[in-house]
Amino acid sequence: MVIAAGNGRVGAPVPPALLDGPGERWEALAASAAGRVLELPSEAVEEAVRTEGARGARYDTILSFMRTPQVSDLGSFVAALEQVLARDGWILMLEPSVAGTRGLPGRRGRGRPGRDVVSALRAGGFMVTDLHRREQAAAPARSRRYLEIRARRETPIES
DSSP: OEEOTTOOOOSOOOOGGGTTHHHHHHHHHHHTOOSSEEEOOSSSHHHHHHHHHHTTOOEEEEEEESOGGGOSOHHHHHHHHHHHEEEEEEEEEEEEOGGGOTTOTTSTTOOOTTOOHHHHHHHTTEEEEEEEEEEOTTSOGGGSEEEEEEEEESSOOOO
């Protein structure tokens, strides 16, 4: 799960319509990753983050490409991310917007309506430093809108 910055996606079953514009945006975002990098896996994402936290792993950059629709409790997931993020670390995400989270293709019905990733990050003590709302015109309406997010702790933890 640890990758070198810029190596791209870790075998993600992502809707083909999202691999054009969003895929290109993701490659650019992932290329900015530095230090120890954790790219969230395409399956069992919550379990993977909990496992990393339990073993005491810390990452300078956490990459999340369309993973939040899989998560059962967004607040708990954000708290788990906080546990594995290094002191001055960054979370880089490309995620469906609130309007685009219901039933993403390829997610076998696991998409949950009304996911507000930005609010969950802020409630979890993160400062969203960059937020870009984007749209992939060629994608189906339910997966057309997505967010590009850069976030870090509001107050870095003490070593």
